[in-house]
Amino acid sequence: MSTDKVVKLADLNQPGFVLSEDEQHEIEHALTHYPDGRAASIDALKAVQKRRGWVPDAAIPVLAQAIGISAAELEGVATFYSLIFRRPVGRHVIKVCDSISCHLTGYDELKAELVKQLGVDYGRTTQDGRFTLLPICCLGACDRGATMMIDDDLHGPVEPADVAKILGTYA
Amino acid sequence: MTLRSAKDPNYQRPLTRLIDRDAGPLDLKGYEAEGGYAALRKAIREYKPQDVQAKVKEANLRGRGGAGFPTGIKWSLIPMGPDAGAKYLVCNADEMEPGTFKDRLLMEQAPHQLVESMAVAAYAIQAQTGYIFLRGEYVVAAERLNQAIAEARAAGLLGPNVLGGPWSFELYVHTGAGRYICGEETALINSLEGRRANPRAKPPFPQIAGLWGRPTIVNNVETLCTIPHILVQSPSWFKELSKGKSSDAGTKLYGVSGRANKPGCWELPMGTTARELLEDHAGGMRGGKKLKAWLPGGASTDFLLPEHLDLPMDFDTIARAGSRMGTGLITVVAEDQSIVAAVRNLEEFFSRESCGWCTPCRDGLPWTVKLLQAIERGEGKTGDIDQLSRMTRWLGPGRTFCAHAPGAMEPLQSAIKYFRHEFEIGTVCELDDQKPEVCTIPGGLPDITDHRDHAPKK
Numbered sequence: 001m002s003t004d005k006v007v008k009l010a011d012l013n014q015p016g017f018v019l020s021e022d023e024q025h026e027i028e029h030a031l032t033h034y035p036d037g038r039a040a041s042i043d044a045l046k047a048v049q050k051r052r053g054w055v056p057d058a059a060i061p062v063l064a065q066a067i068g069i070s071a072a073e074l075e076g077v078a079t080f081y082s083l084i085f086r087r088p089v090g091r092h093v094i095k096v097c098d099s100i101s102c103h104l105t106g107y108d109e110l111k112a113e114l115v116k117q118l119g120v121d122y123g124r125t126t127q128d129g130r131f132t133l134l135p136i137c138c139l140g141a142c143d144r145g146a147t148m149m150i151d152d153d154l155h156g157p158v159e160p161a162d163v164a165k166i167l168g169t170y171a
Numbered sequence: 172m173t174l175r176s177a178k179d180p181n182y183q184r185p186l187t188r189l190i191d192r193d194a195g196p197l198d199l200k201g202y203e204a205e206g207g208y209a210a211l212r213k214a215i216r217e218y219k220p221q222d223v224q225a226k227v228k229e230a231n232l233r234g235r236g237g238a239g240f241p242t243g244i245k246w247s248l249i250p251m252g253p254d255a256g257a258k259y260l261v262c263n264a265d266e267m268e269p270g271t272f273k274d275r276l277l278m279e280q281a282p283h284q285l286v287e288s289m290a291v292a293a294y295a296i297q298a299q300t301g302y303i304f305l306r307g308e309y310v311v312a313a314e315r316l317n318q319a320i321a322e323a324r325a326a327g328l329l330g331p332n333v334l335g336g337p338w339s340f341e342l343y344v345h346t347g348a349g350r351y352i353c354g355e356e357t358a359l360i361n362s363l364e365g366r367r368a369n370p371r372a373k374p375p376f377p378q379i380a381g382l383w384g385r386p387t388i389v390n391n392v393e394t395l396c397t398i399p400h401i402l403v404q405s406p407s408w409f410k411e412l413s414k415g416k417s418s419d420a421g422t423k424l425y426g427v428s429g430r431a432n433k434p435g436c437w438e439l440p441m442g443t444t445a446r447e448l449l450e451d452h453a454g455g456m457r458g459g460k461k462l463k464a465w466l467p468g469g470a471s472t473d474f475l476l477p478e479h480l481d482l483p484m485d486f487d488t489i490a491r492a493g494s495r496m497g498t499g500l501i502t503v504v505a506e507d508q509s510i511v512a513a514v515r516n517l518e519e520f521f522s523r524e525s526c527g528w529c530t531p532c533r534d535g536l537p538w539t540v541k542l543l544q545a546i547e548r549g550e551g552k553t554g555d556i557d558q559l560s561r562m563t564r565w566l567g568p569g570r571t572f573c574a575h576a577p578g579a580m581e582p583l584q585s586a587i588k589y590f591r592h593e594f595e596i597g598t599v600c601e602l603d604d605q606k607p608e609v610c611t612i613p614g615g616l617p618d619i620t621d622h623r624d625h626a627p628k629k
């Protein structure tokens with residue numbers, strides 16, 4: 001996607017948080033899409049999360065200033081959306097679809113197997129920092145239930161017997 | 172080279188005629204070779220914006236996002252003319268309705284179709300900017316749409332002075348960060364503005380004051396994708412597609428998920444019956460089980476029974492049967508599956524996804540979940556089923572800020588209506604020795620803060 005508009009951010013970094021050049025470019029690019037900086041709030045949060053896995057508290061005032069809203073307002077946005085992580089997550093995030101079609105096609109068994117193998121329940125990260133386990137809304141792949149997403153990869157249908165092999169492909 | 176459209180010589184499957192899942196989506200060159208962007212060229216060269224609006228109205232296209240509102244009427248409310256100022260077209264691609272997997276197919280497999288559709292629709296309402304509000308988990312769709320937009324812009328089909336004319340149109344993909352409520356039209360607008368996705372009060376309707384207070388049209392992916400075909404063909408062709416099956420025009424992406432043999436999504440004439448979907452296309456129920464109940468189109472639609480399978484799946488017929496067609500992708504429950512557990516799953520979803528803005532929804536849904544969990548464990552108490560029925564009214568239409576909680580109540584009210592005995596099995600009756608025929612709630616309303624004791628089943 002390209003437009004002719006260009007936005008350049010001033011140096012906003014604070015001692016506790018320094019935006020990388022990549023992050024800064026991504027936010028500048030997002031700002032070209034909207035007539036109002038606030039609209040880039042989710043893009044800005046995601047730019048940081050993409051590279052660091054989560055959005056640390058210290059990032060909020062820096063990002064808020066970049067898009068021209070108050071830190072409190074950005075905090076409100078950051079805590080509303082379920083896929084903005086405000087605590088560190090594992091190297092891989094497992095999102096298990098718990099909606100009705102998967103519920104009818106083996107969700108309970110899949111979740112039980114994941115909990116058994118990982119030793120953690122929803123909202124937790126394994127001790128080795130490898131996986132974080134989360135539930136997610138219908139993944140829009142109901143013909144392949146039961147489904148789960150690991151990072152950007154969709155898996156389905158997943159039988160409990162497949163879980164070990166799938167997890168093994170994520171280091 | 173054979174064209175993909177050769178497989179549909181009579182133009183009976185407009186939305187999916189160019190889709191070949193094995194070969195993947197067409198690039199700009201391939202799409203144009205199949206007649207792609209002809210509708211945009213035709214619109215800009217031959218029609219005034221109002222003419223395009225009139226064609227869509229004449230075709231009787233109804234919104235495919237679930238509500239079935241006539242698209243032409245929605246568009247007709249937008250201010251036109253040289254003084255109308257900034258206007259926006261937003262594509263609702265936040266597909267998160269449980270049991271729905273149609274827009275993903277259109278965006279992953281035919282990205283240029285959606286890009287062209289956005290351009291045609293934006294021309295019709297004279298919007299200068301468009302956004303595709305895409306859920307963040309659809310990473311493949313995001314990549315393909317962005318690529319299609321870049322190709323189209325480089326070819327002058329988007330951007331300044333589209334096709335050399337006076338009208339300019341920029342199109343962007345905006346990806347979300349979760350929360351089902353973003354699919355609600357006004358919550359989506361708030362989210363797109365970078366705010367928490369709480370719905371807005373209506374009126375004013377988005378057509379008058381939407382994104383950044385400007386006139387805005389929000390249409391679903393499937394609705395938009397239909398529009399170029401109406402222009403290339405004609406409104407009468409569109410109505411002909413469902414002739415003899417339904418008074419609703421065109422084709423629809425129908426689907427089956429749940430306990431079926433071959434779940435899937437297929438483009439069929441509007442008014443196709445659920446029996447045809449389940450038995451002919453999805454290969455019947457898995458393991459030879461009988462069908463117990465089905466949701467016609469997502470989590471927020473009332474359950475129907477096997478006896479409703481022969482009804483044509485269109486907006487009015489399914490509404491007359493006491494449900495809603497919703498997204499038209501049915502979810503089937505087998506005879507050996509628990510309705511109470513299914514409803515508990517649905518209400519847990521709605522409870523988690525409530526935005527928390529209004530009290531009936533924020534507090535009523537967790538309460539509903541607690542009651543259902545107790546009944547599922549066989550620990551329901553006297554009055555719990557009545558309390559659930561009361562919930563369907565307290566959280567019903569007109570009692571809440573948006574349609575989230577009323578939608579949540581639809582599967583619950585129909586489950587109680589059709590399967591009350593399953594709820595009763597999970598309820599321990601506390602009868603008064605003096606008046607054994609009276610079932611009252613001891614001490615007023617059930618105490619939701621109370622952790623239910625383990626009690627023997629009735």
